[in-house]
Amino acid sequence: MKTSKLTLGPNLFNWKAETWRDFYFRMADEAPVDSVYLGEVVCSKRSPFYAQYIPDIIERLEAAGKEVILSTLALIMTKREMESVREIAEAEGYMVEANDISAAALLEGRPHAIGPFINVYNEGTLAYLTRKGATRITLPVELESKSIEALAKSTSAELEVQIYGRLPLAISARCYHARTHQLSKDNCQFVCDRDPDGLDLDTLDGEPFLAVNGVQTMSYTYCNLSAEMEAMAKMGVSHFRLSPHSGDMVKIAQAYRDLLDGKSGIAETEDIISEQSDDMPFSNGYFYGKEGVVTEGERAELGE
Amino acid sequence: MSRTSSMTPPLTPVLLAGMAVRPLPLAPLQPILKGAMNAIANRHPDVFERLSCLDDPVFLIDPTDLPFMFLLTPDPLMPELKAVRGEEEEAINATATIRGPLLKLIELLEGETDGDALFFARDLVVEGDTEAVVALRNAVDGAEINVMEDVLSFLGPFARPAGGVAKSAISLMARAANDLEMLRAAAISPALRQSEIQAAKLKKLNEKVDGISRQSRRKRVREN
Amino acid sequence: MTNKLELVCPAGTPASLHAAVDAGADVVYLGFRDETNARNFPGLNFNRKELAEGLEYAHANDAEVYVAINTFPEAGNPEPWKKAVDDAAKIGVDAVILADIGLADYAAQTHPDLRRHLSVQASASNPEAIKFYREAFGVQRVVLPRVLTLPEISALNKEIDVETEVFVFGGLCVMAEGRCALSSYATGESPNMTGVCSPASHVRYEDEGDRMVSRLGDFTINAFAPDEKAGYPTLCKGRFVTEGRASYLFEEPTSLNAAAMLPELMEAGVTALKIEGRQRGRAYIAQVVSAFRKAVDAAAEGLPIPQLNLDSITEGQQKTSGAYEKTWR
Structure with a gap:
């Protein structure tokens, strides 16, 4: 699996601008990842804070030999949002990741990436998008292995699957961070910046269930497909995505890299990732065609 | 009068009230229910086709204002409906149980009322396999069942003259529903009554989030 | 420009289809009894024969039938979806409602004469997305996601040459449709x-x-x-x-009811109104459709919208105008 690539997905959370910048600088300098996705996917109100740092970050990432892909918004509702996506799409010389079909349409005819927020569930859709220039497709989170395999078999495009981090499950026009704090979306006071890994949401019985990230709803559990990477690589999945969290992403990336390179085993990897993830529960159920929340397969026997 | 009463649909208020106040043998009811079921099966085979997505379901239908319940086995080849006593409930391994006032259940059966609406208003209580209940509701709703006509069709040649009797029986039943409500409150459905008594203390328990000990948020440290 | 709004009504069973048509539906939308539609509930939906009969009944009463094939075909198993499109075309339905890009492509290539609508499940929330579906697959109408405000809908309609259909009553998705796991x-x-x-x-x-x-x-x-x-x-x-x-962090258990907004929706250039609830009973359908029939007719005449008295059948028995008002967000 030495040829498998590790990528760093777009940071989905609202981190302080300087934290955001320093995070990417460090990733550029230290993280063993091949590609870095950069840009706002969740809420258009966030990007003005850190936009100024993007050119420097791109330069530093490229200097470190890392591929840079510019990510775009998942839910585009206003003219202003559309314009911001159009600007990114028109950026010369950069690979852009479309997360709404409107962005994919703007990118038609040149190589581009399709993010997990565009519904690529089958060969027909995959073939259509690759005909229009998509060269890398990150699959929706709820696909099971048999679907991933069928898609991989049908295409020569690069396929990417998220293997680490909270799963982006839903996006809305409504902001649930603002609602939690009894604020309106228009006057949200950017309260989502208080929760660098999302805000835990529990059931009435006190059981952790989901996580709120502004207009996005995520899994409470962290997805971890360490034990499934080998099978996916055999199917033809070429890229594995780490979704940024506040743990040490350099150590996390290194752990997955070592596993891919055969330098360590599942249990060792698990220990490192768990430690860097604040001992959060992991899940991999979607891969097995089960509830996304559950853990199945080899890792289920690790003594959870 | 004996002829009329033999043709009267199974659940006249008189009969119900009678059952309510004294233990009534259910045996005489069974052939009537069997006949009604056969009539529905003959006239609405699509009901059972729509239920074919389920694995041999058994429904317990509990009119909360009656002292007995109905057991429905919608087997496409041999659908069965029979009356059972409350005491038998435990022994019956029902796929799902639907509880509610008889008239509401009949309205539901005839598609005259919306199951979701009944449930939102808490008129119906559903226990067990919710998918089976939803399937039953959808199947029945899609069938355009008319209890009167279907039951009358099984009564055969007497259907016409009985029609008027049946219709007035239904309206009588509606009026008697109030009386039944009193009976119910008095004795028939102790479980329901009990829950009403509990209502006051229930309220304060609602949303008692703070008191509940939160589950361990972090997973246990892995044993090697 | 004030054409009468088209009333698009749900049916989960033939009985509901009859109820909707009898209550004055302009269009009934429905799905096949399998995973190809987004209301794949037990005991619900139509087999091919029921669809053919339903279509005949609707056409005899000046109503149309749209078939929703609006889930995303499974990788390695495209046949049920393709067959659904083929059968809908063969039976002669008035439109199919699609969500998946691959399936829309298939329908456009294989059945160019079959009218194609874009399902709300495709979550086309901006003019560029809608133009894409229009140009790529000849989509003639888009069902707008329930995330847009009235002014946004109005602005959108000025930028596209595709008919728009909006939800006016029933269950309300609070997440962008088709993007929720x-x-x-x-x-x-x-x-x-x-x-x-x-x-x-x-x-x-x-x-x-x-x-x-x-x-x-x-x-x-x-x-x-x-x-x-x-x-x-x-x-x-x-x-x-x-x-x-x-x-209720995401949404109170409410139903959408935008009846009061019909004049504004007409003004915003909307073509059709959609009632949610293929999973609801025919009593619900008869009641909601006849109420909205009156409301649509009143709106077309410029008359005040009559009281609809639909509170008892709404979920949680509360109602909301949902995303149409910005305060919802």
Whole structure:
């Protein structure tokens, strides 16, 4: 699996601008990842804070030999949002990741990436998008292995699957961070910046269930497909995505890299990732065609 | 009068009230229910086709204002409906149980009322396999069942003259529903009554989030 | 420019189709009895013969029938979806409602004369997305996602040459449709993959004496005191705890009712109004459709919208104008 690539997905959370910048600088300098996705996917109100740092970050990432892909918004509702996506799409010389079909349409005819927020569930859709220039497709989170395999078999495009981090499950026009704090979306006071890994949401019985990230709803559990990477690589999945969290992403990336390179085993990897993830529960159920929340397969026997 | 009463649909208020106040043998009811079921099966085979997505379901239908319940086995080849006593409930391994006032259940059966609406208003209580209940509701709703006509069709040649009797029986039943409500409150459905008594203390328990000990948020440290 | 709004009504069974047509529906939309549609509920929907009969009934009464084939075909198993499109074309339905790009491509290539609408599940929320579906697959109408405000809908209609259809009554998705995996996270089944959200097969109501609890999979979605109005445990309509406070964080158990906004929707250039509820009974359908028939007719005449008296059948018996008003966000 030495040829498998590790990528760093777009940071989905609202981190302080300087934290955001320093995070990417460090990733550029230290993280063993091949590609870095950069840009706002969740809420258009966030990007003005850190936009100024993007050119420097791109330069530093490229200097470190890392591929840079510019990510775009998942839910585009206003003219202003559309314009911001159009600007990114028109950026010369950069690979852009479309997360709404409107962005994919703007990118038609040149190589581009399709993010997990565009519904690529089958060969027909995959073939259509690759005909229009998509060269890398990150699959929706709820696909099971048999679907991933069928898609991989049908295409020569690069396929990417998220293997680490909270799963982006839903996006809305409504902001649930603002609602939690009894604020309106228009006057949200950017309260989502208080929760660098999302805000835990529990059931009435006190059981952790989901996580709120502004207009996005995520899994409470962290997805971890360490034990499934080998099978996916055999199917033809070429890229594995780490979704940024506040743990040490350099150590996390290194752990997955070592596993891919055969330098360590599942249990060792698990220990490192768990430690860097604040001992959060992991899940991999979607891969097995089960509830996304559950853990199945080899890792289920690790003594959870 | 004996002829009329033999043709009267199974659940006249008189009969119900009678059952309510004294233990009534259910045996005489069974052939009537069997006949009604056969009539529905003959006239609405699509009901059972729509239920074919389920694995041999058994429904317990509990009119909360009656002292007995109905057991429905919608087997496409041999659908069965029979009356059972409350005491038998435990022994019956029902796929799902639907509880509610008889008239509401009949309205539901005839598609005259919306199951979701009944449930939102808490008129119906559903226990067990919710998918089976939803399937039953959808199947029945899609069938355009008319209890009167279907039951009358099984009564055969007497259907016409009985029609008027049946219709007035239904309206009588509606009026008697109030009386039944009193009976119910008095004795028939102790479980329901009990829950009403509990209502006051229930309220304060609602949303008692703070008191509940939160589950361990972090997973246990892995044993090697 | 004030053409009469078209009233598009749901049917989960032939009985409901009859009820909708009889109550004055201009169009009935429905799905096949399988995973190809987003209301793949047990005991619901149409087989091919029922569709053909329903279509005949509708056409005899000057109504049309649209078939929703609006889940995302499974990789390695495209046949049920292709066959659904083929059969809908063969039976002669008035339009198909599609969500998947690959399937829209197939329908456009294979049945160019079959009218194609874009399902709300495609979540086309901006002019560029809608133009894409128009140009790529000849889509003639788009059902707008329930995330847009009235002014946004109005602005959108000025930029596109595609008809728009909006929801005016019934259940309300609070997440962008077709982009929500909450249900599969808890149950393994989702609208996109299997055409169900919070499936009944994973729902349990448990009477705990002091409260009735509704569960979805392993998770408590809500709990009710005995005298409290209850609701089906649709995941996003549940009560959850954030920051130590329990609330209907995503959405109260309400129904959308935008009847009062019909004049504004006409003004905004909307072509058709959609009523949600293929899973609801024919009593619901008869009641809602006839109420909206009156409302649409009144709006077309420039008359005040009559009281619809639909409160008793709305979920949780509360109503909202949803995303049409910005305060909702």
